[in-house]
Amino acid sequence: MYSFEYKKVSSLEEAQQAFAASDDGSYLAGGMTLIPTLKQRLASPSDLIDLGGISDLSGINLKEGIVSIGATTCHADVAASPDVRKAIPALANLAAQIGDPQVRNRGTIGGSIANNDPAADYPAAIVGLDATVHTSKRSIAAAEFFSGLFETALEEGEIVTKVGFPIPEKAVYKKFPNPASRYAIVGVLVAKTVDGVRVAVTGAGPCVFRELAMEEALSSSLAVDAIKDVEVSNNGLNGDIHASPEYRAHLVEVMTRRAVDEIS
Amino acid sequence: MRKITVKINGEDLSGEVESRTLLVEFLRYTLGLTGTHVGCDTSQCGACTIHLNGAPIKSCTLLAVQADGQDVTTIEGVADGDTLHPMQEAFRDNHGLQCGFCTPGMVMTALGIVESHKGDALSEQTIRKELEGNLCRCTGYQGIVKAIAAGAKAMQGGV
Numbered sequence: 296m297y298s299f300e301y302k303k304v305s306s307l308e309e310a311q312q313a314f315a316a317s318d319d320g321s322y323l324a325g326g327m328t329l330i331p332t333l334k335q336r337l338a339s340p341s342d343l344i345d346l347g348g349i350s351d352l353s354g355i356n357l358k359e360g361i362v363s364i365g366a367t368t369c370h371a372d373v374a375a376s377p378d379v380r381k382a383i384p385a386l387a388n389l390a391a392q393i394g395d396p397q398v399r400n401r402g403t404i405g406g407s408i409a410n411n412d413p414a415a416d417y418p419a420a421i422v423g424l425d426a427t428v429h430t431s432k433r434s435i436a437a438a439e440f441f442s443g444l445f446e447t448a449l450e451e452g453e454i455v456t457k458v459g460f461p462i463p464e465k466a467v468y469k470k471f472p473n474p475a476s477r478y479a480i481v482g483v484l485v486a487k488t489v490d491g492v493r494v495a496v497t498g499a500g501p502c503v504f505r506e507l508a509m510e511e512a513l514s515s516s517l518a519v520d521a522i523k524d525v526e527v528s529n530n531g532l533n534g535d536i537h538a539s540p541e542y543r544a545h546l547v548e549v550m551t552r553r554a555v556d557e558i559s
Numbered sequence: 560m561r562k563i564t565v566k567i568n569g570e571d572l573s574g575e576v577e578s579r580t581l582l583v584e585f586l587r588y589t590l591g592l593t594g595t596h597v598g599c600d601t602s603q604c605g606a607c608t609i610h611l612n613g614a615p616i617k618s619c620t621l622l623a624v625q626a627d628g629q630d631v632t633t634i635e636g637v638a639d640g641d642t643l644h645p646m647q648e649a650f651r652d653n654h655g656l657q658c659g660f661c662t663p664g665m666v667m668t669a670l671g672i673v674e675s676h677k678g679d680a681l682s683e684q685t686i687r688k689e690l691e692g693n694l695c696r697c698t699g700y701q702g703i704v705k706a707i708a709a710g711a712k713a714m715q716g717g718v
Contacts, residue, residue: 298578303625331620395692397605397668
């Protein structure tokens with residue numbers, strides 16, 4: 296790891312000031328991606344600004360049909376939260392499948408979505424449940440937030456503060472994990488909301504996306520039969536030693552069917 | 560360099576560290592607490608598992624400065640003097656270790672499993688799932704799973 300200046304801050308203002316004053320600063324939340332990245336010398340920020348001491352960035356509350364999760368809330372807390380388990384069990388299940396128990400005790404929702412790893416789980420929930428990402432500057436709709444491979448709408452120095460999930464009528468997340476890393480080779484979240492059925496796919500492409508043909512087929516009937524003839528194109532999907540684009544396309548179909556089977 | 564103070568196994572311990580020093584390096588090289596092992600150094604194997612404010616985490620993936628002022632328990636803080644903790648005793652009784660390298664991490668994770676399932680009976684399936692973050696290169700999982708089940712039972716008062 297290259298050397299850096301470490302700053303622990305206790306407010307958003309202090310964090311943004313420290314960022315602005317740094318040459319090439321980086322925010323640190325749970326560090327479950329950032330610290331391994333630093334160890335491999337794939338990044339060398341001048342300053343690491345630790346958001347872990349900002350107490351009001353952490354916590355979960357349920358109000359007026361929205362489950363709000365503070366940016367530095369760890370995955371284990373989301374998985375165990377009685378509010379989340381009751382209002383959106385699919386979200387608690389998703390959080391319970393990230394990494395391993397030790398990682399879930401450190402990794403945070405804000406860190407996960409700001410990093411936007413193509414195989415991360417949370418993006419499927421943000422897009423599938425049409426959540427709103429709140430930041431130090433503004434509120435960003437799910438459709439606008441994830442913009443590409445490890446890219447988001449976040450501007451330089453902007454900090455995710457919380458994510459608001461509207462409660463769906465029903466939702467299920469189905470994941471085909473890489474057995475070694477637990478990252479999603481393919482993860483599909485199917486949700487029935489007041490505005491219709493949403494199918495969000497992570498792991499398969501460079502960035503989370505909605506499978507519109509599936510959504511259309513499911514909008515008339517939320518049943519496995521409705522999608523049995525829907526084919527998912529492998530065009531633009533990821534291919535690596537773990538799975539080819541063709542295999543990932545097939546997994547999207549299978550995971551969607553499993554999710555729909557459980558939901559209906 | 561900066562001075563940090565971490566409450567380790569109930570005692571406030573201080574040392575000078577660089578910003579980039581990992582918690583496991585601080586434990587092993589600054590404080591000489593070598594019970595916590597470094598297996599993979601890539602946050603996969605779990606040999607470096609310690610408790611930070613009561614929750615199991617991988618100390619190879621936390622900066623020592625992040626632990627400043629926090630509460631840490633390492634394997635050295637588990638036994639009561641010469642009397643092994645019931646979970647450690649269970650590992651001995653059930654052949655829960657072969658070479659022993661992964662054992663400190665296994666025991667710290669096992670204590671976390673018991674804590675997070677307080678009041679529930681621990682099924683073999685639950686134990687296996689909760690061990691996702693710990694690897695045993697001797698592949699001695701059968702004994703480890705048996706040990707954790709027995710240790711959990713002993714901790715809840717039944718043997």
